[in-house]
Amino acid sequence: MNTLIDMAFMHSNRWRYILHPDKCVALTYGDTSNSKFNFKLGEENIKNVTSALHVGIPLSTSGNVKDHVARASSNGKRKMYSLFGLGSKSGGLTPIVSAKLYNSFSIPTMLYGDQIIDYKRGEIEQLEVTQRQICRRIQFLPKNSSNPTSIMPLGIMPIQMKIMYDRLLMFFGILCLPMNNIYKQLMMLRLTQIVTSSLPSWNSPISRMWQCVQRFNLEEAVIEMLTSAIFPTKPAWKLKIRDLIGCEIRRDFRTTSSMYNRHEICQNICDISETSAGLMKPTAWWTLSRLKPELLLPCKNIMRLATDCHDLRVKNSGINCICVLCDLFEIETIDHFLNSCNAYSDEHAKLTLITRKYINAYSRTSVLFAFNEVNVDREDMIEISKIILSMTNKRSRMMRAYVGNTGCS
Incomplete structure (x- = not known):
């Protein structure tokens, strides 16, 4: 040496x-x-x-990268929060624009070298927590909003899936190198040893890439590339792995969100259907706010209702969950708020004029929240969001008056 x-x-x-x-x-x-x-x-x-940084990549004799992950999480969060001041004079950035800035600036900072760093489960979870905190801020959601609602409406890829996506891209990039390239030769040598099980427990960046290949059942496709020496284009490979990763992300979100109460609306407006392809897309409401930034406040109000981040009394227990603004003695659920509460009869009539065009085929709630299976016209979505915002503001005024008169909440 x-x-x-x-x-x-x-x-x-x-x-x-x-x-x-x-x-x-x-x-x-x-x-x-x-x-x-x-x-x-x-x-x-x-x-x-026992540890050092080499061109930004953490090296450790123990394999511990906890300090590096903590530093990367802090830098990524700080970088994103410094961008939130953009557009402050015009009402702030829309969630989709903020999400693009996050993917462009924070993610490369947080996941630099993720193709070769051996993350442990706790370190990946730390990065996931940081991403959820940022995405809650992007969507104007409270800190106690559920984990699925923090990133699902934006269509952002979970950190673990993003790492796998990057590893599969790097794996393909090395495979496409000419055979006289040293990295290609090393890849072929190690793959031969891994496939023939001579190194079953060998831990290296190449073996971790191969584990991603196995997870998404791409072994046959890779072996076919190597034996025929015919490689797909990079866009074709990207499309293939995006479909596979997107399918797994949706399946995970469907499973996770089903464990929470009152998440049915959020599930139906997010891109988690089994028939969807590619990576997840943002909800129709965040897309509308990007097209018409002046509607950010109404869209934000709709999304707070859909993600169970509202102030309705259904979250309370016992008699405290009963609506105090009408005489129906019903629990103040979203359905009660939008459909039956007497305090908003005028607004309900306006909503009925819009929903009657769709009501024969779909439920009223599915139209008001623009579920994925309902093709609600954009102009109707605009009117719905404005009416529901006026209802929310009206409720706030009435609740303040009620609390002032009774001295209770």
Whole structure:
């Protein structure tokens, strides 16, 4: 090893650049009893350490990247929060624009080198928590909103799936290199060993890429590429893995959101249908706010109702969940708020004029929230959002008056 270091040192002197020993470290993997070797750069000793950064990639003899993940999460969050001031004079950024900024600036910061870093489950969960915090802020949702509603309406890919997507892209990129390329040769050597099970438990970036290939049942496609030497185009490969990853993301969201109460509306407006293809897309309401930024407030109000982040009394227990604004003695659910409460009879009549065009085939709630199976006209969505916003504002005024008169909440 010292011979190799001497060769590098002499090469640097020959070409007039200096390798500084204070900027060089040595990490020894394997047997810890022989971990302290005396490596020299010229006449200076190189420090023996257990962790270091190499071109931004964390290296550790123990495989622990917890500190790196904490630092990456903090940097990604700070970078995104610095962008929230954009457009503040015009009402702020719409969620879709904010999501694009997040994918363009924060995600590369948080997941730099994710193709080769060996994340543990807890470290991936830490990144997921950071993403959920950012996405709640993007959608103007409270901190206690459920995990699925924090990213599902935006169509953002979960961190674990994003890592797999990047690894599959890198795997394909190396496979497409010419055969005289050293990285392609190393990939072929390791794949041969992995496929023939001579290294069943070998942990390396290549083996982790192969695990992603196996997870999405792409082994036959990869073997066909290698045996025929015919590779698809990069856009075709992207389309293929997007369909596979999108299918798994939707399945996970359907399972997770079914565990929460009052998430049926959010499930029906988000792109988690079994018939959908590709990566998830944002909801129709966030898309509407992007097309017409002046409707951000009405769309935000609709999404708070859909994601169970509203102020209706249905969340309370016992008699405190009863609507106090009418004489029906019903629980103040979204259905009661939009359909039967006497306090909003005028607004209900306006909504009926819109929904009667669709009501023969779909329920009133599915029309008002523009479920995926209901093709609600954009102008109707605009009117619906404005009417429901006026109902929400009216409820706030009436509840303030009620609390002031009774002295209770």
